[in-house]
Amino acid sequence: MRRPIIVGNWKMQKTVPEAVALVEALNAVLTDVHEVDIGVAPPFTALAAVAEALRFSEIVLVAQNMHWEPRGAFTGEISAPMLTDVGCRRVIIGHSERRQLLGETDETVNKKLHAALGSTLDPILCIGETLEQREGNATFRVLEQQVRGGLAGVAGEAMRRVVIAYEPVWAIGTGKTATPEQAQEVHAFLRNLVTTLYGKTLAEDLRIQYGGSVNAGNIQTLMAQPDVDGALVGGASLEAASFARIVSFQS
Ligand code: PGA
Numbered sequence: 001m002r003r004p005i006i007v008g009n010w011k012m013q014k015t016v017p018e019a020v021a022l023v024e025a026l027n028a029v030l031t032d033v034h035e036v037d038i039g040v041a042p043p044f045t046a047l048a049a050v051a052e053a054l055r056f057s058e059i060v061l062v063a064q065n066m067h068w069e070p071r072g073a074f075t076g077e078i079s080a081p082m083l084t085d086v087g088c089r090r091v092i093i094g095h096s097e098r099r100q101l102l103g104e105t106d107e108t109v110n111k112k113l114h115a116a117l118g119s120t121l122d123p124i125l126c127i128g129e130t131l132e133q134r135e136g137n138a139t140f141r142v143l144e145q146q147v148r149g150g151l152a153g154v155a156g157e158a159m160r161r162v163v164i165a166y167e168p169v170w171a172i173g174t175g176k177t178a179t180p181e182q183a184q185e186v187h188a189f190l191r192n193l194v195t196t197l198y199g200k201t202l203a204e205d206l207r208i209q210y211g212g213s214v215n216a217g218n219i220q221t222l223m224a225q226p227d228v229d230g231a232l233v234g235g236a237s238l239e240a241a242s243f244a245r246i247v248s249f250q251s
Helices: 016-029 044-053 082-084 096-101 106-116 131-135 139-150 181-196 200-205 219-223 240-247
Strands: 006-011 037-041 062-063 092-093 121-129 163-165 208-211 230-233
Touching: 006 092, 006 240, 016 037, 016 044, 016 106, 016 240, 044 062, 062 121, 106 121, 106 139, 121 139, 131 139, 131 208, 139 181, 181 200, 181 208, 181 219, 219 230, 230 240
Parallel strands: 006 037, 006 230, 037 062, 062 092, 092 121, 121 163, 163 208, 208 230
Antiparallel strands: none
């Protein structure tokens, strides 16, 4: 059985006081949820304060991005050692907003993935097709390229630490969720692909999150799909009550 993993991606939202208030509210309402891995990914500026607020919590601190070099002259960038230093345990890599708006490519995604795996950060590798690609029947080809490109050179042992997040670009922030059947179809495809690349045992253990307009109303049917193992949640993770309802989908 794969343990569900649900992460809130706050994107460029929340000041430090707002971020602390949100995790304090989550800590208070989520004391009974133990069968799900829960993470929050605040903006960099709030990581230290949120880490402090999560000191006695099961909620894990996640970074939204990182650079592949450990240090150096890279103005505006943040490295893996800096993220682990502040208490991050995971990092989101290759989010579609970074691919679409900030020049991220499979090559930079791959470099970041290797750097994360060389540190103690467990990566969440994001992949997803655009609406144009879906309508042009290119979905599986695009996803295969993103998986192969993102994971190039990653050995089986390290792969055990990777989570894949399938986030169709057309479903992010649009209120248009993939149907549970659409999500399942892609997740099954991805698990098959990982079986080809890493073998059946690893593929069976791999957790694949769905992301794109996940909310308290659709989480249950998504999680009921056999190959959907969790969610990466944007908008609906910004309020304690709605994120708490999402991570409590089993109750
Ligand atoms: P959304 O974002 O839930 O607001 O669609 C998901 C994501 O980008 O991870």
